[in-house]
Amino acid sequence: MTQSTTPRREVAWAQIDAAAHALGGTTLNELFAAEPGRVGAMGVEACGLYADFSKQRVDAASLDALFALADAADLPSWIARLFAGEPINHTEGRAVLHPALRAPREADFAALGEPVMGDVHEVLDRVAAFTTRVRDGDWLGHTGQRITDVVNIGIGGSDLGPRMVCEALVAGEQPLQVHFVSNVDATEITRVCAGLDAATTLFIVTSKSFGTAETLANAATAKAWLLGKLGDDADVAKHFVAVSTNHAAVADFGIDTDNMFGFWDWVGGRYSLWSAVGLSIALAVGMDSFRDLLAGAHAMDEHFQTAPLRENLPVWLGLIGIWNTNALGLPSQVIVPYAQALARLPAYLQQLEMESTGKGVTRGGAPVPRQTIVSLWGDIGTNGQHAFFQMLHQGPQALPVDFILPKKLGHDVDHQHRMLVANCLAQSEALMCGKTAEQVREELTAKGLAGDALEAAIPHRVFTGNRPSTTIVLPTVDANTLGSLIALYEHKVFVQSVLWDINAFDQWGVELGKQLATVIDAELSGGEAQAHDASTTALIAKMAS
Ligand code: F6P
Numbered sequence: 120m121t122q123s124t125t126p127r128r129e130v131a132w133a134q135i136d137a138a139a140h141a142l143g144g145t146t147l148n149e150l151f152a153a154e155p156g157r158v159g160a161m162g163v164e165a166c167g168l169y170a171d172f173s174k175q176r177v178d179a180a181s182l183d184a185l186f187a188l189a190d191a192a193d194l195p196s197w198i199a200r201l202f203a204g205e206p207i208n209h210t211e212g213r214a215v216l217h218p219a220l221r222a223p224r225e226a227d228f229a230a231l232g233e234p235v236m237g238d239v240h241e242v243l244d245r246v247a248a249f250t251t252r253v254r255d256g257d258w259l260g261h262t263g264q265r266i267t268d269v270v271n272i273g274i275g276g277s278d279l280g281p282r283m284v285c286e287a288l289v290a291g292e293q294p295l296q297v298h299f300v301s302n303v304d305a306t307e308i309t310r311v312c313a314g315l316d317a318a319t320t321l322f323i324v325t326s327k328s329f330g331t332a333e334t335l336a337n338a339a340t341a342k343a344w345l346l347g348k349l350g351d352d353a354d355v356a357k358h359f360v361a362v363s364t365n366h367a368a369v370a371d372f373g374i375d376t377d378n379m380f381g382f383w384d385w386v387g388g389r390y391s392l393w394s395a396v397g398l399s400i401a402l403a404v405g406m407d408s409f410r411d412l413l414a415g416a417h418a419m420d421e422h423f424q425t426a427p428l429r430e431n432l433p434v435w436l437g438l439i440g441i442w443n444t445n446a447l448g449l450p451s452q453v454i455v456p457y458a459q460a461l462a463r464l465p466a467y468l469q470q471l472e473m474e475s476t477g478k479g480v481t482r483g484g485a486p487v488p489r490q491t492i493v494s495l496w497g498d499i500g501t502n503g504q505h506a507f508f509q510m511l512h513q514g515p516q517a518l519p520v521d522f523i524l525p526k527k528l529g530h531d532v533d534h535q536h537r538m539l540v541a542n543c544l545a546q547s548e549a550l551m552c553g554k555t556a557e558q559v560r561e562e563l564t565a566k567g568l569a570g571d572a573l574e575a576a577i578p579h580r581v582f583t584g585n586r587p588s589t590t591i592v593l594p595t596v597d598a599n600t601l602g603s604l605i606a607l608y609e610h611k612v613f614v615q616s617v618l619w620d621i622n623a624f625d626q627w628g629v630e631l632g633k634q635l636a637t638v639i640d641a642e643l644s645g646g647e648a649q650a651h652d653a654s655t656t657a658l659i660a661k662m663a664s
Contacts, residue, residue, distance in 0.1 A: 131191035138184040139446035165432040166603040208624035220393035221413035271399040273325030276388030283463035297403035303333035317348035329368035415602025437614030454497035456523040465497035475623040553584020
């Protein structure tokens with residue numbers, strides 16, 4: 120019997136359904152009216168982050184049912200298994216130990232029983248030493264000039280995390296400009312290289328497998344560009360380093376493995392920014408900031424590991440997501456950071472969440488009996504307000520929003536920050552409270568509208584309200600806080616995977632497209648035609664003509 124069919128877990132799911140049924144059409148406004156202590160009871164704090172869940176459509180019975188499900192799914196013991204380095208990524212027989220990457224030297228993590236902290240800090244120390252050499256101008260290019268620009272070539276987890284963090288944290292004058300190239304569309308690498316001087320550019324080829332087609336293609340193009348400019352094979356050693364777990368492939372590419380920074384199979388790609396994959400972050404913002412990022416994540420790890428479930432922020436975030444998806448049937452999750460620095464957070468979370476929990480079978484291989492992840496999307500406030508918020512306010516379906524709101528930002532234009540905060544708070548208020556036909560009638564009448572014109576105008580201006588959101592308040596967007604925020608979402612994903620009884624750490628779903636692309640690529644380059652469906656065959660012919 121698979122775990123998802125154990126009676127205890129199914130009884131808990133039935134309680135969730137019953138709680139949802141009992142909640143029925145009770146609105147958020149009614150919940151607030153009935154529960155004077157609601158805000159206090161539904162505010163959860165950890166590592167300086169404060170999350171207000173009171174604008175979610177849950178009542179006490181919903182929460183009881185959710186925490187009962189966490190209990191029935193043995194969430195505490197799964198958390199313990201994660202931190203104990205057990206092979207919880209069972210389809211690949213691997214431990215999942217990203218918390219070890221941000222733990223202090225004296226911690227004693229082990230993956231499948233093998234201690235890892237020595238290796239982790241050995242690599243971290245090499246990253247630190249290399250970062251200092253490059254940032255201080257002691258690492259020279261082939262012509263003897265100091266490095267001014269760094270290009271990280273990688274995709275997925277080897278791009279999204281470092282790119283997002285760099286965009287969030289780079290501020291003020293820095294000795295290095297860090298660029299990112301991920302897309303196999305060579306427009307990106309061509310544009311980036313066009314602005315660079317080969318003699319002062321360092322490429323980091325970042326790929327856990329060192330077998331990802333897009334990354335290898337971009338790395339080869341970068342190498343050809345560099346050789347074209349500097350013209351000597353010996354140049355590669357001074358201008359290319361690698362971050363990978365695949366020693367042999369790095370050497371095959373022509374990168375000196377002395378300039379390779381390793382990591383391990385127990386680090387998932389989308390959980391890897393804390394490893395040497397974060398080299399671009401360290402180069403961009405300095406090692407001290409990178410260590411602050413790690414420390415912020417470590418603080419959230421400790422909270423997740425030790426806080427009782429009812430006070431545990433990642434547990435709350437995960438359970439509320441489960442409620443919105445499985446009890447209320449809401450079809451997507453929107454992420455809106457009110458911070459320019461966090462512009463790439465939604466894209467980063469798309470991989471973290473959808474590659475992790477976008478699964479259709481349980482750990483035991485049976486079809487999942489209920490919805491798992493819903494689509495996740497978003498953009499920064501206030502820009503999103505002028506794009507998709509119309510749908511959030513008046514579209515036919517409520518979509519839950521996570522508002523991420525820093526109290527302070529790294530500038531002193533106070534009145535604009537005040538406007539930003541006001542906008543964020545106004546959006547969550549509007550989504551929840553709405554505006555009734557009566558209120559609209561009053562407003563329009565005061566403006567002199569009457570009769571048929573008034574009646575025709577009213578429905579268009581009504582806001583149903585009752586649309587749920589969570590607001591996560593950050594003290595600011597610095598390295599430490601960002602580390603905690605990212606780790607919060609990582610653990611949220613883990614919580615949900617346990618409750619849905621799925622493996623959050625494999626990604627077989629990306630393989631089929633890769634295989635077929637290889638076949639089609641061969642055909643497009645003149646190889647023998649292969650059997651495809653009629654549509655694909657016609658499109659191949661169109662693209663080849
Ligand atoms: O898209 C699939 C994937 O395997 C991701 O999980 C991973 O982050 C990305 O490709 C890049 O992989 P690699 O770091 O091995 O190049």
